[in-house]
Amino acid sequence: MAEKVGVYVCHCGSNIAGMVDVEDVARWAGENLPDVAVARDYKFMCSSLGQAMIEEDIKKHGLTRVVVAACSPHLHEKTFRRVCENANLNPYLCQMTNIREHCSWVSVDRAKATVKAKAMVAAAVERVKKQQPLEPMSVQVNPATLVVGGGIAGLQATLELADAGYPVYLVERRPSIGGHMAQFDKTFPTLDCSACILTPKMSEVGQHPNVTMFTYSELEEVSGSVGHFKVKIHKKARYVDEAKCTGCGICVEKCPRKVIDDDFESGLGYRKAIYTPFPQAVPRIPVIDTTSCIWFERGKCRACEKLCPTGAVAFDQKDEHIELDVGNIIIATGWELFDCRRLPQYGYGRLANVFTNMEFERMCNAAGPTGGKIVLRDGKTEPKSVAIIHCVGSRDVNTNEHCSAVCCMAALKFGHLVMEKTSAEVYSFYIDMRTNQKSYEEFYQRLLEEGMHFVRGRVAEVTDAARKPEEEGKLIVQVEDTLVGKQRRIPVDMVVLMAALEPQRDAKELGIKCGISCSMAGWYTERHPKLDPVATMTDGVFVAGTCQGPKDIPASVAQGAAAAARVMGMITKGAVMIEPVVASITEELCSGCRICNNLCPYNAIEYDEEKGVSRVITSMCKGCGTCVAACPAGAITGAHFTNDQILSEIRGALWDAHASAAAPAQAQAPAAAQTASGS
Amino acid sequence: MTHPNGDSPNPEFEPKLIGFLCNWCSYRAADLAGISRIKYPPNMRIIRVMCSGRVDPTFVLEALAQGADGVMVAGCHPGECHYIEQNYKTMRRFYMLRQMLLQMGLEPERFQLVWASAAEGQQLADAVSKMVEEVRRLGPLQWPANWQENGQRLHALQAIVQEHQQAMEVSR
Ligand SMILES: Cc1cc2nc3c(=O)[nH]c(=O)nc-3n(C[C@H](O)[C@H](O)[C@H](O)COP(=O)(O)OP(=O)(O)OC[C@H]3O[C@@H](n4cnc5c(N)ncnc54)[C@H](O)[C@@H]3O)c2cc1C
Ligand code: SF4
Ligand code: SF4
Ligand code: FES
Numbered sequence: 001m002a003e004k005v006g007v008y009v010c011h012c013g014s015n016i017a018g019m020v021d022v023e024d025v026a027r028w029a030g031e032n033l034p035d036v037a038v039a040r041d042y043k044f045m046c047s048s049l050g051q052a053m054i055e056e057d058i059k060k061h062g063l064t065r066v067v068v069a070a071c072s073p074h075l076h077e078k079t080f081r082r083v084c085e086n087a088n089l090n091p092y093l094c095q096m097t098n099i100r101e102h103c104s105w106v107s108v109d110r111a112k113a114t115v116k117a118k119a120m121v122a123a124a125v126e127r128v129k130k131q132q133p134l135e136p137m138s139v140q141v142n143p144a145t146l147v148v149g150g151g152i153a154g155l156q157a158t159l160e161l162a163d164a165g166y167p168v169y170l171v172e173r174r175p176s177i178g179g180h181m182a183q184f185d186k187t188f189p190t191l192d193c194s195a196c197i198l199t200p201k202m203s204e205v206g207q208h209p210n211v212t213m214f215t216y217s218e219l220e221e222v223s224g225s226v227g228h229f230k231v232k233i234h235k236k237a238r239y240v241d242e243a244k245c246t247g248c249g250i251c252v253e254k255c256p257r258k259v260i261d262d263d264f265e266s267g268l269g270y271r272k273a274i275y276t277p278f279p280q281a282v283p284r285i286p287v288i289d290t291t292s293c294i295w296f297e298r299g300k301c302r303a304c305e306k307l308c309p310t311g312a313v314a315f316d317q318k319d320e321h322i323e324l325d326v327g328n329i330i331i332a333t334g335w336e337l338f339d340c341r342r343l344p345q346y347g348y349g350r351l352a353n354v355f356t357n358m359e360f361e362r363m364c365n366a367a368g369p370t371g372g373k374i375v376l377r378d379g380k381t382e383p384k385s386v387a388i389i390h391c392v393g394s395r396d397v398n399t400n401e402h403c404s405a406v407c408c409m410a411a412l413k414f415g416h417l418v419m420e421k422t423s424a425e426v427y428s429f430y431i432d433m434r435t436n437q438k439s440y441e442e443f444y445q446r447l448l449e450e451g452m453h454f455v456r457g458r459v460a461e462v463t464d465a466a467r468k469p470e471e472e473g474k475l476i477v478q479v480e481d482t483l484v485g486k487q488r489r490i491p492v493d494m495v496v497l498m499a500a501l502e503p504q505r506d507a508k509e510l511g512i513k514c515g516i517s518c519s520m521a522g523w524y525t526e527r528h529p530k531l532d533p534v535a536t537m538t539d540g541v542f543v544a545g546t547c548q549g550p551k552d553i554p555a556s557v558a559q560g561a562a563a564a565a566r567v568m569g570m571i572t573k574g575a576v577m578i579e580p581v582v583a584s585i586t587e588e589l590c591s592g593c594r595i596c597n598n599l600c601p602y603n604a605i606e607y608d609e610e611k612g613v614s615r616v617i618t619s620m621c622k623g624c625g626t627c628v629a630a631c632p633a634g635a636i637t638g639a640h641f642t643n644d645q646i647l648s649e650i651r652g653a654l655w656d657a658h659a660s661a662a663a664p665a666q667a668q669a670p671a672a673a674q675t676a677s678g679s
Numbered sequence: 680m681t682h683p684n685g686d687s688p689n690p691e692f693e694p695k696l697i698g699f700l701c702n703w704c705s706y707r708a709a710d711l712a713g714i715s716r717i718k719y720p721p722n723m724r725i726i727r728v729m730c731s732g733r734v735d736p737t738f739v740l741e742a743l744a745q746g747a748d749g750v751m752v753a754g755c756h757p758g759e760c761h762y763i764e765q766n767y768k769t770m771r772r773f774y775m776l777r778q779m780l781l782q783m784g785l786e787p788e789r790f791q792l793v794w795a796s797a798a799e800g801q802q803l804a805d806a807v808s809k810m811v812e813e814v815r816r817l818g819p820l821q822w823p824a825n826w827q828e829n830g831q832r833l834h835a836l837q838a839i840v841q842e843h844q845q846a847m848e849v850s851r
Contacts, residue, residue, distance in 0.1 A: 072710045073727075098725075101713025106804065107721045112693070116721040123724065512759055517704065517797040525797060537703065537797075538761075581729060595845065601763040624762035625733030629772075632845045641729060643737070650697060650742050653724040657695045657746025 003129045004037040006063040007121060008054055010045035010070035012100055019104035021114045025069065028118055033125045037061050045070050051083045058087035065093050065128040069121050071100040074537070075528070090133035092580075092640060097124040119653050126652030130645040136577040137618075139227035142327035143167065143571045145564075146231055148219050148510070151179020152553055153545025154332030155201050156560030157567075162210035164568055169324055170205065171233055172215045174263070176281035178202055179334050183264060185364040185372070187553060188413040189443035195367070199280045206282040216287055220321065222329070222513050223602070225622065226540025227576050229326050237317040239288040240274075244312035247284030251304035251313060252276065259292045266358040269369030274304050274313075279367065288313075328540045328567040329514055331524065332560060333507065335546040338393030338400070338500035346392065346497055347462045352377040353475055354462060354495045357410060364417050374421050376494060383424050383493035387477045388414055389459045390430040393500035400500050400521060405550040407498035408434045412443055414496060415452040427453045427490060429479055437552065455490070457482045462495050501550040514541050523549045534563040539578065542566055581623035581640045583616045589635035590614055596627040596636060687815045694748035694814040696723040698807070699738065701731045701766075704755035704796045711800030719804040720811040723751065730754065732765030736776045736840045739790065743822050749789035749814040753803065756794040766794075775847055779840060788813040789820060 009026040011017035022041040030039030038057050042050050045068060057063055066089065068080045073096040081091035097120045107113035143166045147154045150172035158168045170177065181187075182202075184194035205211055214233050221232035240251075255272035264277040271277070273293040276286045294301035295315065305313040337358055340348035347354045353376050355363070366372035375382055388411045394404040408430065415426045433454070435444045448454070461478040467489070474491035481488045503522030504510070511518050515538040517525045524543045527535040534542050542563040545556035570576055583604075585596075592612040597605050604620035605627060607613075616627075616636070628638035684690040700706040706727050712719065728734060731754025739750050752773060760766040773792045780790055791810055795803040 072713075074707070074710060098710070098713075101710045102725055103721065105713035105716055106719055108718050109721070112721045116724065119724050123726070508759075515761055517707070520798045537707075593845075599768060601765065622762055624730035624765050625728065626730060626762070626765040626768055629733050629735035630768075630844065632841055638729075638733065641733060643735065646726065646728070646733075646735075646738055647741055649726050650738060650747075651745055653697060653726065654695060654742065654745040654747055657748075 003035050003064045004062055005033075005035050005065040005067060005125055005128060006054065006057050006061065007033070007036050007039040007067045007125060008045050008050075008069065009039070009041040009099075009117075009121070010050070010068065011041060011043045012045075012070060012104075013043065016070070016100050016104040019107050019110055019113045020099060020117045021110065022117075024114060025099075025117050025121060029121050029125065033122055035129060036125060037063060046076050046079055051079070054080070054083050055087045058084065058089050063089065065131065066095070067121065067124040067128050068094065068096045069099045069117065069124065070096060072096075072098045072102075092134040093128065093131050095124045095128040095131065097121060115656070119655060122655040123649045123653035127645050127649035130642065130648045131640070132642075134580040134639060137580050137582075138575045139225075139578050140575050141227040141570050141573070142229075142325055144169065144324070144326045145328045145330060145567050146171065146219075146229070146324065146326040147330045147332060149179070149332035149334055149545070149547065150174075150177030150205075150213075150215070151332060151334040151545060151556070152181045152198065152201075153334070153547075153556040153560040154179070154330070155205055156557045157330045157332060157544055157564040158205050158211055159201065159208070160561050160564035161567060162205075162208045164564075166210065166568070166571055168211050169233075169326065170211055170213045171217050171219055172213070173218050174277065175216050175238070175275075175285075175287045176202075176277050176283070177205060177213065177215060178278075178282070181553060182278060182280075183266070183358065183365070184361050185366065185368070186413060186417065188409045189439045191413070191416065195280060202280065202282040213283065214322070215283060219510065219513060222515070226538075226578060227327050227570075229329060229540065231324050231326060231329070233322045233324065235320040235322055237319050238285060239290075239313065239315055239317050240286050241312045241314045241317070242283065242285050244310045245285045245308075246310055246312075247276075248309065249276070249286075251308050252286055254303050254307045256301070256303060257292055257294050259289075265369050266356065266362050268359050268362050328542065328570060330542045330544055330560075330563045330567065331510065331514060331516070331547055332544045332563075333504050333510065333547040335501040335550065336504050338502050340392060340497050340499050342399060343392060345461045346389065346459070346495070347464075347475070348497055351462065351464055351475060351495075353383075353493060354497065356497050356499050357407070357414070358499070360414060360496045364414075364421070372421070374418060374424075381493075382422050383418075385425045385427070385492040386418050386494045386496065387427045387429060387462075387475070387490065387492040388496045388498065389462075389477070390428065390498045391458065391500075392497040393502070395431065400502065402500075402521065402550060403434065404498075404501040405434070406501065406552050409440055409443065409552070411496075411498050412447045412452070415447050416450065419450055419452065424493070425453065427455055427477070427492065429455050429457060429459045429477065431456070431458050437554070455479060455481050455483075455488065466491075501546060504547065507547065514538065516541050516543070523547070534559050534566060539576065540570075579623070579640075581638070582618050582621040583623065583625065583628055583636050583638050584618070585614055585616055586635050586637065587611065587613050587615075589633050591633045591635070593632065596631055599627045599630055684812075684815060687812065689815055689818045692815055692818055694722050694811060694819070695746065696749045696751060696807075696810060696814065697742040697747045698723045698725045698751040698753060699728050699731065699734045700725050701733075701754040701761070702727055702729045703761035704759065705731075705753035705793070705803060707797035708753075708795040708799045708803040711797065712804045713800075715800050717800055717804045719808045722811045723807050730760060730762050730765045731769040732760070732762065734769060734772070736772060736844060737837060739776060740837055740840065743785075743789075743820065746820075746822070748817075748820045749791070749810060751791050751793055751807070751810060753793040753795050753806070756796055759796060771847060772844065775843055776840060779836070779843065783836070785820075786817050788817060
């Protein structure tokens with residue numbers, strides 16, 4: 001029996017109709033493509049009216065297949081599949097073809113774009129006729145969740161889930177959870193103390209009965225898929241037994257080796273070879289840094305071991321590899337600081353009194369290396385003037401094109417702190433002042449009133465080469481003041497560089513492990529930039545916080561909570577439906593050559609010795625189709641991507657090529673068959 | 680007056696290309712090119728496969744036999760395949776098939792393998808533009824007409840390809 005295909009060509013307002021003659025495409029499909037019973041164009045196919053139209057056509061005309069020529073299936077495949085389902089048509093008998101992203105938006109010639117759209121529709125029609133009804137597979141969801149990254153976003157996600165009663169495994173690469181927020185003194189715009197709002201959350205996570213923390217650990221391996229991931233965690237040896245340690249800190253106190261702490265203290269302070277990064281660390285269990293420990297260096301010392309009252313120091317501790325089963329994964333790995341040495345004109349690393357923003361945060365912090373005093377590199381002199389340079393490594397084609405989103409506000413915060421703690425003059429050198437969240441603009445106004453000076457312009461250079469007597473011994477900020485339109489040289493004692501937020505250097509690597517992609521820069525890609533900001537293209541893997549793009553604490557917290565809500569939704573439902581795109585082997589056709597056996601990266605193909613045939617273990621197959629393409633006997637079928645379907649799609653896509661090129665007698669082009677046209 | 684298609688010897692010729700794009704990286708790169716309104720010639724018709732590893736040599740032969748002037752296979756960068764390592768298998772197959780097609784007189788520009796991550800809309804668009812111009816210079820392939828004259832050739836070729844593929848997949 002011939003299929004009855006409905007073809008629906010969307011205008012998408014003018015997004016498609018502006019470049020593709022959609023009426024012509026629909027008319028043409030109705031008149032020329034075999035088995036097309038109905039062909040229509042409509043302003044917005046995805047609108048409720050558009051959906052209703054398709055649903056009604058299916059019922060009224062008894063359509064057996066549906067083609068929607070509109071946007072990317074990654075946006076609306078679900079929508080149109082649901083429409084089919086509502087009309088009692090199996091959702092897998094619907095095919096979308098992407099004439100917006102792949103045609104109208106990338107084309108400049110209307111006639112040519114229309115030809116392309118026709119070919120795309122022809123391809124979809126030929127394919128859809130070969131599609132088969134499928135049933136989505138139901139997978140149980142393991143209620144445990146893995147959260148990677150213990151910054152504020154990860155902590156929020158962890159607490160939401162744990163408070164709801166579900167088990168959470170939290171993996172943090174550093175010795176303590178807390179992330180960057182633990183390093184700050186005050187937080188804008190309210191200026192509440194960062195530790196005061198963060199540390200309660202940290203200890204809550206640390207003590208929560210539903211949370212298992214793995215600090216000083218990394219995610220090593222991920223396998224499985226939504227509902228039933230298997231993950232392996234690499235827990236690095238701390239050389240301190242977590243069960244015995246009480247966190248008294250005697251070992252730290254007695255350790256004779258002091259080194260510069262360029263992680264937590266941003267290089268301004270010191271730590272010991274055995275250390276906890278900061279006093280409120282969670283867990284409060286120290287780690288031994290093997291690169292600075294005297295025992296690891298020279299085989300002598302072990303003072304900590306001798307002095308530990310509980311005998312917790314364990315030099316024989318080994319790295320552990322722990323395997324866990326989880327249903328979902330939330331990635332909240334945050335950001336890393338731009339290396340200011342990449343912009344030598346600002347003198348960082350060469351001119352002593354040029355600081356980074358993170359150094360300055362530590363300096364302002366009462367628990368930090370200067371006890372909260374703002375002083376020059378000599379550790380005692382208070383500056384009389386401070387320059388804060390915005391957008392260092394941001395909004396610059398040579399470094400990062402993105403806006404780091406928080407630096408303007410952090411610069412204002414710094415301005416306030418300088419004026420509060422010293423009598424220095426503060427200058428902000430900005431390109432545009434970006435204060436567009438709740439209470440941010442008010443904070444800016446406040447700083448204007450407090451007397452912070454604002455100079456608009458990208459700083460060209462920071463130098464110590466004085467030209468005038470008043471510049472002697474100072475750092476001179478050379479800038480074109482774009483509001484007055486002239487060059488200015490402003491001598492100051494201290495310069496703070498608002499270094500950019502960058503993605504984690506290993507973001508891509510971690511993304512590959514979890515099957516998610518990132519932008520060119522390295523920010524993780526969400527499923528939809530507006531409508532689905534915490535889901536990713538891989539079901540069961542979510543992102544939260546700054547690993548997805550620069551943002552402030554409130555936005556990071558919101559995403560952490562949102563990701564947790566998404567996960568909870570799945571846990572509560574108990575099962576998720578997954579695409580039945582999997583391979584299967586027809587026993588009668590299999591010759592038992594076993595070529596496919598080694599091709600599957602998931603070992604989803606087993607060999608039945610008795611029958612001498614191979615078999616796909618459906619629950620392990622992820623549907624890549626590599627084995628399908630390799631089987632010499634053609635015994636493997638890739639559901640929804642069968643040979644028949646793809647070959648038909650190829651023929652359809654080339655309807656105009658083989659129509660003109662093939663010998664007339666052989667013409668099997670759809671164009672030659674003038675069958676049903678219904679609309 | 681200069682022709683919009685530059686100094687190509689066949690400026691009027693509009694090649695027809697088939698592109699097999701993997702769902703996870705390259706299809707998304709094409710989506711991104713659209714979202715970013717990057718322009719490229721409308722000559723490639725895209726067929727979505729879950730992974731570049733799904734591309735059976737038969738698909739390529741069929742496309743050429745049906746009148747395509749060139750075929751592009753595009754997938755995730757090596758090491759970044761959504762299915763771990765399947766694009767390495769794509770690579771092996773691609774070079775095997777290419778070797779055979781070259782022996783049959785196909786110009787290398789007509790069969791290309793491209794890596795484009797989901798973030799590389801521009802790169803994918805550039806690769807398509809480049810391939811379209813290269814194939815435009817070569818002119819039409821006109822295999823279908825030739826096949827018609829010698830109907831057995833496609834089958835013969837398919838058989839050889841299969842044999843090679845079998846040998847290749849086994850010898851890994
Ligand atoms: C100078 C400065 C001042 C700021 N001040 C403010 C402010 O006052 N108010 C405000 O709202 N925002 C402020 N921000 C922004 C703020 O830092 C971020 O919004 C916030 O840190 C984002 O939290 P997060 O959890 O996404 O990331 P992070 O805080 O970066 O936390 C990520 C965590 O993940 C861990 N991790 C990374 N990779 C891995 C891995 N592979 N495996 C395991 N763990 C991993 C890290 O060790 C870290 O603990 C400021 C930013 C800067 C640069
Ligand atoms: S490759 Fe095909 S014929 Fe060989 S064992 Fe696998 S399914 Fe059977
Ligand atoms: S399609 Fe084949 S190779 Fe791919 S995951 Fe499934 S069984 Fe393995
Ligand atoms: S999924 Fe893109 S090449 Fe395998």
